[in-house]
Amino acid sequence: MSTVSVLFDAPGPRARVRNRIISGVTIVIAALVVWAVVAKLSSKGQLTEAKWQPFLTANLWKTYVLPGIEGTLTAAALSIVLALVLGFLLGVGRLSQVGFIRWPSAVIVEFFRSVPVLIMMIFAYFLFALYDVFPSKYLALAGVVTGLTLYNGAVIAEIVRAGVNSLPRGQGEAASALGLRSGQTMRAILLPQAITSMLPVLVSQLVVVLKDTAIGYQITFVEMVRQGTVVGSSYGNYVPALIVIAVLMISVNFALSVAATKLEKRLRRSKRAPAPMHADAALEPGD
Template sequence: MAGSVLFDAPGPRARVRNRVITAVTVVAVLAVAWVVYSRLDERGQLTAEKWEPFLTGDLWRTYVLPGIEGTLTAAAVSIVLALILGFVLGVGRLSTHTPIRWVSSVLVEFFRAVPVLIMMIFAYFLYAFYDVFPSKYLALAGVITGLTLYNGAVIAEIVRAGVHALPRGQAEASSALGLTWGQTMRSILLPQAVTSMLPVLISQLVVVLKDTALGYQITFVEMVRQGTVIGSAYGNYIPALIVIAALMIALNFSLSWFATWLEKRMRRSRKGPAPMEAEPLELQGDRSRGV
């Protein structure tokens, strides 16, 4: 049996031991799941009555749909702003001008080091103190600010790493052709780097969507907050959180599917034209004679 790159193939005893450990683990997980189910069932959290409110349109209109709208709004705006900020700071860190490079590096390292929730809370109270936004938009502005600054710094590092991953001959060839640094970055390096960065960017966009739940701490109306409100109003915390978790998973999968589809489409669009097939020698001879 061929060995693996990371470890040797297990022998007969190791395979038996692995099967035994797997069986014991499965039994232990099932036992824990049964105990949890029994405790929840004893407290009446899994009865049919606890799930009935989700069959009414009033609950969805009053609680669930506003939470979905808040989550998608904050995520969509934050994603767009974080991409813009990330590319600006990422290109700034690659700049040939030392002041721009230093300023961009300081901003990236600072925003990466500060927790997202701290930036949300700080922005929320800063906007409230200076009356920057109307009161009903303060929480949304705080969430968007925190998500934009943190994820913009992360995307900046992704951009920098993507450009550095390209062969150095690309920049050297463009310099030999007389292109400036800005022309090289815009026309040659960034278009190629974006394609290679897409898988990592997709993962970061999913993180933005999930981190909107942190807005719960500044009274932002999003899905997790609405789930706890439903549980408090109807006394069904476990069913409410299960439904919210299922909706969050569906949104994340939808975003991942769309981003993966976009990645494949961009990769196909960047493929060059198919090479022309060579003509037989006799046809080339006839053509040269004008036949």
């Protein structure tokens, strides 16, 4: 049984040879670029053993790196939890059949999706400082969490709305025939099924939350990237410092993705679920 691609024509023998040649040339060019960059950095002394030596000392990790990791993970964890709660509330609100719930939810979602995260962080930071909402040592954390929660909560609301709308219409009709109210249908039938299909897109958004904590350096928040630049400034090893921070960020993001993938597989084994959503479907403008 032959497989037919609906996205593009299958390449013939000549096209396959041409594609291999182009791929080989691209790999060679990329390797040359990497070699040139490494050679340039080596000539500047950024990759010498002495530049990496500070990372073998406990003092550097205790003073700079570990506080940055703690700040990033704390802000990300709080923002993820709050954004998920806000996103599900707004997403369900946008799906409500009651107008005074649906329209305010839609306005809130569209507003916070349109405002840059950094603007919300700065605004929240100075607003909290003006009215002494939080102690001074928590002002930066509160500003970062507020900005990330509002923006990502709005995005997650659209993911929830798209996930529920992607379910077969018969699900809601069957629930209505059984006499379930709209709230019961949403809570007991639609959301449990939609969550599994939304999971890949939600994971992508949660990774964005983790990475966007780096924006908090603008309001003096202590996080991994900021601490990496501080290490580079203190020890004169900017390139090794940023490489180490990049490896740590990649490791945390990879761990989050792996955990979510295992959760998704477990959910799919436990029940028959709809196909995963694509990210584009979650961001389609709604009514």
